[in-house]
Amino acid sequence: MQASKRVLVCESDAERAKQLETVLGFIGQPSESCQIDCLAEQDSVDKVVVISKQLDDDVAALISQFPQYPFLSVGEGESLADLPNLIGHLEQPFSYEQLTQLLHHCDAYLTHLPGKTTPARSERLRQNLIGKGIAIQEIRHLIEQVAGKEANVLILGESGTGKEVVAKAIHDHSARCEGPFVPINCGAIPPDLLESELFGHEKGAFTGAFAMRKGRFELAEGGTLFLDEIGDMPMPMQVKLLRVLQERQFERVGGSKPIHADVRVVAATHRHLERMIEQEKFREDLYYRLNVFPIEMPSLRERQDDIPLLLQELVNRHEEEHAAVVRFTQRAVESLMQHQWPGNVRELSNLVERLLILHPNQIVDVHDLPPKYRHIDAEAYEPNYSPELAERDALLAIFNDEDASVFSDPSPEGLFDDAEQSDLAEDDGWGAVQQLPDEGVNLKELLAELEVDLIKQALDQQDGVVARAAEQLGMRRTTLVEKMRKYGLSKEG
Structure with a gap:
């Protein structure tokens, strides 16, 4: 040779x-x-x-x-x-x-000679598989090596790592790129319907088969059939799939005429097939028939250096749908790079979409991320509002629409317990709220007294935690801090 x-x-x-x-x-x-x-x-x-x-x-x-x-x-x-x-x-x-x-x-x-792969082909692969790390470069190299062959490919990896993206890239860079790319999730179809989905059926083959129907093997003729989650395929179907892979022909359900299958098979699973073979849940002969050319997809935690590029790409993909963009501070990116990403790239894509909804056209910092993605201890920026703005914000917080029903009630019932209501009833200020005296009242002082009392209660109920007290009062933490400074209040009461 x-x-x-x-x-x-x-x-x-x-x-x-x-x-x-x-x-x-x-x-x-x-x-x-x-x-x-x-x-x-x-x-x-x-x-x-x-x-x-x-x-x-x-x-x-x-x-x-x-x-x-x-x-x-x-x-x-x-x-x-x-x-x-x-x-x-x-x-x-x-x-x-x-x-x-x-x-x-x-x-x-x-x-690995530079320029051996055509620039257009390399660029398409870089667009499909984002990243500059060694792991993703190796995946691109494997795709280039196997795409032009007819060997069966088995893509292994955790959920969300982009196995279907790799299968589509193999198809797009093969001689079958002009043919169809037909995916099917073997775990999403009931076992009694999977055979019909794969091989089709003849009219009258079973109850409800009112017409002949082509299966995925026929629909993928001249192209690529992607069998996703092959590890979830029932054992009886594994036998029939093995026969098709060996003989390159099949029959429709209810039919006897053999049909030639000019199809390239690419399979994928997140399961450990060798362990399933030991447990007699997957056929060993089918495994070796599919595993001619294995590609193991790295998890996102193994390629954390690619997260900045992936963030940029995912924002661009979701930009048109949400009519907005988000950008990230360096601290936010570093925090995301420390996350373990059990959901891999799919989880990262979901996070980007969530941030586009919560913070459209803004720059996202660590404290804008959901709590489980905050892996850097960074203090949140707290604006130093002027006293006038802080007072106006506090008044708006007290007299907003949600709390209007509380203050429209002439009695303080519902705000305080019985003892507190009795004490307040003796207080001239609270009585003035119920009925305006002829000589009038000092509204500013009355509101200040009410504000001080409510702030004290909130701090007492929240054990002096200013952030939680501010949330209970419906105001920003910085506003509450300004109020406490104004009235000489402390967290200890």
Whole structure:
């Protein structure tokens, strides 16, 4: 069996070149001799060049002229410069272990060669799978490797990690991209209906089958069938699916005519299938039939450095629907990066949508996040309102519509207990609220007395916690603090 990459042997020592070609032929690696000045005439980058240290006084400069080729040096001489495409040095006598290891490194160099993937294809993958971390880059690389093949793919990962996004990316970058992409959630369909959903049924096959109906395999003809949550598929259906994957044909429910299935199958699950096999809940033969090319999706907590990019992308996606945007302070982003994200990217998307509703067109800080996402101890900003604004806010809080019924009642019943009502009845100020005296009252002082009394009660009921007392009084915490300062009140009463 021949390897896919040629080895060009540029060696001035004829005996050494012959020995090297013999070893290469033994491992099935095609090779040919080549003069060093003919490198520029080569029409393919998928090759390895073995160069002698003795060819030229400036071998390093020669190697640097061809960054698209991986080089191996051979022979005696001074050590060559540390160049990116100089992979290693072949020691004599040549050995199978040494040669195959260095050729493997050359393959890796050619595989990850910049520009090998078309820019348009790479850009589409970056748009589908947001992130710059190593984990997501590896996923993009795996998609590029398998998309053009017909192998079955099994995508593993926690819920919300984007398994369907990967399946769609595989379809979009394959030769079947012009065909349909048909998803089906195997866990969302009752077991007695799943066979009909997958393979279709003939007219009269069962009660309610009034007409022939195509299944998902037929609808995905020439394209890709995405079997989501394959771990939830009942055992009887696993047997039938295995037969379709092996024979590439099936029959509709109630039919006997075999139908050819020109479909690529991509499956996904959040379950641990190997453990299910041990528990006899999943067929081992089906597992190995599906698991030709596994892709393991990383959880969001394993790629926290991608959260800033994901936030930006998710805000852009929801912007049109909510006609608003949100931005995040650095502290808010750092707090989100410390969250464990059990719901993964789906949970992050839900949070962004919630913040768009709560804080449209605003900048979100740590204290604007829901409590469970606050992982940084940062003090909230409290505006320092002027006394006039604070007093007006307090009056509005007291005489708002919700509390109007309390103060429209001529008696204080409902506000205080019996003892407090008796005390207040003796107080001239409270009596003035019930009936205005002929000589009039000082409304400002009366309201101040009432305000002080209500603030004291709120602080007493909330054990001196100003924030909770402010919430009970229907005002901002900063407003209550200003009131307490104005009247000389303290949290201890």
